[in-house]
Amino acid sequence: MSGEYNPSPEDNPSFLARRNRFQTALVKFIGERTPKCREVGRILSQSMDSKLSLITRIKLRLHYLICAWCQRYDKQLHELRKFTSSVPRHLDDFSVDTLSPSAKERMKEALGEDRRE
Amino acid sequence: MPSPKIEGATRAATVTFDPERWVDEHGDCLYRYALFRVRRPEIAEDLVQETFFTAVRTSGCFRGKSSERSWLCGILKNKICDHFRTLGREISFTDLEFLDDELSNKFVSQGFWNHERGPLEWKPEAEVVMQRAEFWETLRNCLSKLPERVADVFMLREIEELETEQICRDLNISPNNLWVMLHRARMALRECLEINWFKDPRQGGE
Numbered sequence: 001m002s003g004e005y006n007p008s009p010e011d012n013p014s015f016l017a018r019r020n021r022f023q024t025a026l027v028k029f030i031g032e033r034t035p036k037c038r039e040v041g042r043i044l045s046q047s048m049d050s051k052l053s054l055i056t057r058i059k060l061r062l063h064y065l066i067c068a069w070c071q072r073y074d075k076q077l078h079e080l081r082k083f084t085s086s087v088p089r090h091l092d093d094f095s096v097d098t099l100s101p102s103a104k105e106r107m108k109e110a111l112g113e114d115r116r117e
Numbered sequence: 118m119p120s121p122k123i124e125g126a127t128r129a130a131t132v133t134f135d136p137e138r139w140v141d142e143h144g145d146c147l148y149r150y151a152l153f154r155v156r157r158p159e160i161a162e163d164l165v166q167e168t169f170f171t172a173v174r175t176s177g178c179f180r181g182k183s184s185e186r187s188w189l190c191g192i193l194k195n196k197i198c199d200h201f202r203t204l205g206r207e208i209s210f211t212d213l214e215f216l217d218d219e220l221s222n223k224f225v226s227q228g229f230w231n232h233e234r235g236p237l238e239w240k241p242e243a244e245v246v247m248q249r250a251e252f253w254e255t256l257r258n259c260l261s262k263l264p265e266r267v268a269d270v271f272m273l274r275e276i277e278e279l280e281t282e283q284i285c286r287d288l289n290i291s292p293n294n295l296w297v298m299l300h301r302a303r304m305a306l307r308e309c310l311e312i313n314w315f316k317d318p319r320q321g322g323e
Contacts, residue, residue, distance in 0.1 A: 036228030045300035049281045069235035076236060076307050079243045083256055084275040086247060088190065091149040093250040094257050098145045099162065107166050111136040114170060
C-alpha cells in the first residue's frame with residue numbers, strides 16, 4: 001500500500017471503508033474531493049474560533065464518512081474546550097497556593113484606606 | 118484557613134459590602150486563579166488587590182444575581198486580560214516551531230492520519246472524567262508543557278473567552294500566527310491528555 005494514497009486501512013472504523021469494490025471506489029472519490037486529514041485538523045481548529053463556510057462544512061461531513069479519526073478529533077476539540085474552560089472552577093483540585101497572611105493584611109489595610117478617601 | 122464557602126454564599130445574598138471580609142473569603146480562590154494564569158506570585162497578588170479595588174468602586178453594579186465570588190472572578194478575568202494586553206508584544210518564532218517534529222509522524226506523507234497514531238476514542242465520557250480531581254492535575258501539567266506564550270494565548274481564548282480579533286489586537290499578533298498557535302496548542306493538548314490520561318490504564322473505566 002505504500003505510495004498509493006489510501007485514506008482507509010483494513011480495520012477502518014469509518015462508515016465507508018474499503019469493504020468491497022463499490023466502497024473502495026467511493027472512498028477514493030470522496031478522498032480526492034475533500035481536504036486531507038492534516039488540513040482537516042487545521043480547519044477544525046479554525047471552526048472553534050469562527051464560522052466555516054457552508055461548502056467547507058459539507059466537505060467535512062463527506063470526509064467523516066471515510067474518516068472516523070477526523071470526526072473523533074472534532075469531538076475531542078470540543079471536549080478540550082469544555083475541560084479548559086472549567087479549569088478555574090477546579091483549581092482547588094491541584095493548587096494549594098494561598099495568599100500569605102501578610103499579603104491579606106496589606107490588602108485589608110489598602111482597602112480600608114481606599115474607602116476612607 | 119479555608120473560608121466557609123456555604124456561609125459565604127448565603128451571606129452574599131444579603132448583599133452587604135464588606136471588602137475586608139472578601140479578602141478572607143475569596144482572596145485565596147482569586148489568588149489561585151491569578152497565579153495559575155500569570156505564574157508570578159507578586160503579579161498575581163497585585164491583580165487580586167486591583168480586583169478588590171475595582172469591586173469596591175463598582176459595587177453598585179452588583180445586584181446579587183450571581184454569587185459574590187463569580188462576580189469577583191469576572192472582575193479578575195478582566196484584570197488578567199489587561200495584564201496580557203500591557204505585556205503584548207510579537208511572539209518569538211521559536212514558540213511556533215515547538216510541535217513540528219512531533220506532528221510529522223502523526224500523518225503519512227499524503228496528509229492522512231497514520232492510523233496507528235490517529236486519535237483514540239476517549240473513554241469514559243467527559244462528564245465522568247471531569248469528576249476526578251486527578252484529571253485536573255493532568256490537564257494542568259499538559260498546559261504547563263506548552264511554550265508560555267502559546268499557553269497564554271490559548272488560555273486567553275479558552276478560559277477568558279476573548280474573541281480572536283481581540284487577542285490579535287491586544288497582543289499584536291497577526292491573525293495567521295494566532296490560528297497556527299491555537300491549532301498547535303489544541304493538537305498538543307489533545308495528544309498530551311490522550312497519552313497521560315485516556316491511554317493510562319489506571320484511568321480507564323471507573
